[in-house]
Amino acid sequence: MTNPLFDTLFGVHAGKETPFLHLYDGTVITHAGFIAMAARMAHVLTDAGLAPGDRLAAQVQKSPEALALYAACVQAGLVFLPLNTGYTTDELTYFIENSGASCVVCDAKAKNALAPIAERLGARLETLNADGSGTLSDQAADRPDSIPTVARSEDDLAAFLYTSGTTGRSKGAMLTQANLLSNALTLREYWRFTADDVLLHALPIFHTHGLFVATNVTLVAGGSMIFLPKFELDQMIDLMPKATTMMGVPTFYTRLLDDPRLTKARAAHMRLFISGSAPLLAETHMQFERRTGHRILERYGMTETNMNTSNPCDGDRRAGTVGFPLPGVELKITDPASGEELAPGEVGQIEVRGANVFKGYWQMPKKTAEELRSDGFFITGDLGCVDEDGYVHIVGRNKDLIISGGYNIYPKEIELVLDDQPGVLESAVIGVPHADFGETVLGLIVPEPGAHPDLDVIAEAAKGSLARFKHPRKLIVIDALPRNTMGKVQKNALREAYRDIFSPAEG
Numbered sequence: 307m308t309n310p311l312f313d314t315l316f317g318v319h320a321g322k323e324t325p326f327l328h329l330y331d332g333t334v335i336t337h338a339g340f341i342a343m344a345a346r347m348a349h350v351l352t353d354a355g356l357a358p359g360d361r362l363a364a365q366v367q368k369s370p371e372a373l374a375l376y377a378a379c380v381q382a383g384l385v386f387l388p389l390n391t392g393y394t395t396d397e398l399t400y401f402i403e404n405s406g407a408s409c410v411v412c413d414a415k416a417k418n419a420l421a422p423i424a425e426r427l428g429a430r431l432e433t434l435n436a437d438g439s440g441t442l443s444d445q446a447a448d449r450p451d452s453i454p455t456v457a458r459s460e461d462d463l464a465a466f467l468y469t470s471g472t473t474g475r476s477k478g479a480m481l482t483q484a485n486l487l488s489n490a491l492t493l494r495e496y497w498r499f500t501a502d503d504v505l506l507h508a509l510p511i512f513h514t515h516g517l518f519v520a521t522n523v524t525l526v527a528g529g530s531m532i533f534l535p536k537f538e539l540d541q542m543i544d545l546m547p548k549a550t551t552m553m554g555v556p557t558f559y560t561r562l563l564d565d566p567r568l569t570k571a572r573a574a575h576m577r578l579f580i581s582g583s584a585p586l587l588a589e590t591h592m593q594f595e596r597r598t599g600h601r602i603l604e605r606y607g608m609t610e611t612n613m614n615t616s617n618p619c620d621g622d623r624r625a626g627t628v629g630f631p632l633p634g635v636e637l638k639i640t641d642p643a644s645g646e647e648l649a650p651g652e653v654g655q656i657e658v659r660g661a662n663v664f665k666g667y668w669q670m671p672k673k674t675a676e677e678l679r680s681d682g683f684f685i686t687g688d689l690g691c692v693d694e695d696g697y698v699h700i701v702g703r704n705k706d707l708i709i710s711g712g713y714n715i716y717p718k719e720i721e722l723v724l725d726d727q728p729g730v731l732e733s734a735v736i737g738v739p740h741a742d743f744g745e746t747v748l749g750l751i752v753p754e755p756g757a758h759p760d761l762d763v764i765a766e767a768a769k770g771s772l773a774r775f776k777h778p779r780k781l782i783v784i785d786a787l788p789r790n791t792m793g794k795v796q797k798n799a800l801r802e803a804y805r806d807i808f809s810p811a812e813g
């Protein structure tokens with residue numbers, strides 16, 4: 307194969323007039339139509355001088371064209387770098403600069419803000435809007451429907467996905483063709499995806515879950531997707547009877563359960579509901595089964611590793627567990643201090659090894675060495691254990707991380723912004739339970755002696771530099787942060803003290 311990822315995911319479908327994307331307005335884009343769309347874009351990118359290995363950063367709304375841009379990059383041998391549509395210009399500047407992108411694709415609305423940085427880096431700037439229009443599509447319109455695929459090996463990079471760091475700036479996780487391909491093929495078998503499957507797709511396509519898990523699995527199975535711009539409850543309820551599978555974060559499931567239209571009859575055509583990216587409460591799992599007759603299949607993954615473990619498709623899907631290591635993935639539980647493997651049943655840090663595990667962080671050899679051992683095991687930062695039946699349980703995190711509605715938020719990034727505000731001595735940002743998002747962000751502020759910081763001004767400052775999903779939902783002034791004898795802020799004590807602030811205890 308000249309380009310294993312392209313050939314296996316996309317190339318095999320060239321010329322097939324089978325449905326690939328069903329849009330809400332009834333439009334159907336066939337596999338052949340999609341591959342041709344991608345080829346036209348690949349012409350534009352290669353004609354512009356982009357060479358294999360160059361990075362293309364894209365902050366674009368979800369659309370068939372946005373997905374075709376991913377396929378075009380794979381075909382042209384470019385490294386695809388998708389970016390959260392919520393990121394501010396400050397945040398984007400770092401990703402674009404750090405990755406050394408040769409091309410930036412954004413919504414026309416963001417063009418003026420990104421032009422200076424693109425110019426500084428000598429990067430091309432193209433636009434692609436939510437409706438598929440823009441300079442990229444304009445140029446692609448009269449290009450040929452096919453293009454020779456650029457040769458790549460399995461070890462070549464296919465994508466960069468940035469993940470935030472607990473202390474410093476975000477790290478670009480380098481994913482190879484083999485990382486993505488091995489996981490897609492494994493999941494197709496494990497979850498029994500076939501060409502008959504129709505996946506209800508409402509996830510964003512700038513993260514592992516919506517881009518790689520959902521899309522790549524559908525592509526290797528030759529199936530189709532009902533491709534929605536975002537999660538809209540009415541559309542999900544409306545379209546469920548036309549789908550066979552759905553992938554979502556736990557918020558999708560709690561929102562569906564809050565709607566009385568979710569019934570056994572409505573879910574009767576579905577064969578599989580999959581959840582991941584954040585812990586699914588056992589209660590949600592049980593409620594969903596009572597309401598629909600389906601046991602949600604929970605799986606566990608990460609940006610750096612794709613999917614690691616999954617509950618079985620045919621066997622017992624256990625609430626509160628993330629199932630078994632996937633075929634080809636080794637998993638062990640180790641002592642965080644010594645790195646020694648622990649006895650079965652003991653809680654420790656989860657480490658994984660396999661073809662799914664990334665190549666390292668872009669231009670960060672020190673960070674890479676801290677998390678990716680020389681023997682290939684990756685230290686996930688999650689804490690868990692394996693029970694006597696082999697099911698993996700995630701019981702906590704060894705990293706200061708908040709997961710809100712499936713988005714990862716690193717408190718340090720927010721604390722740095724809060725600490726910079728007038729009258730603030732120091733701050734602590736914690737995740738607290740939230741009925742809709744699972745966890746949400748709470749900011750605790752300690753004023754300088756005699757100061758009375760204006761919380762509205764501070765909230766405004768956060769808005770300027772941080773994406774909306776990272777904004778503290780509440781700011782509270784407190785006298786002092788609890789510290790242990792080493793001077794370390796005791797976030798556990800804070801989480802305990804404020805655990806009911808958004809979801810008050812019963813009674």
Ligand code: MLC
Binds near residue numbers: 510514536582584
């Ligand atoms: C939106 N908002 C969020 C938010 N999503 N705030 C906190 N956390 C989130 N996740 C903001 C909105 O901008 C809005 O701001 C307000 O909160 C309420 O918006 P909403 O209408 O309720 O949000 P909605 O657009 O419906 O989005 C919620 C959501 C979405 C859960 C559907 O966040 C989502 O699709 N999440 C999926 C994330 C995901 O794909 N994660 C996978 C990562 S990969 P305002 O100002 O209007 O109030 C990974 C690996 C793995 O983790 O294992 O899969």
Ligand code: AMP
Binds near residue numbers: 609688700
């Ligand atoms: P990300 O960095 O966005 O890829 O997020 C990966 C993190 O999400 C993991 O390290 C886990 O902490 C968390 N995660 C993913 N799936 C699950 C799950 N099923 N249960 C609990 N946590 C999960």
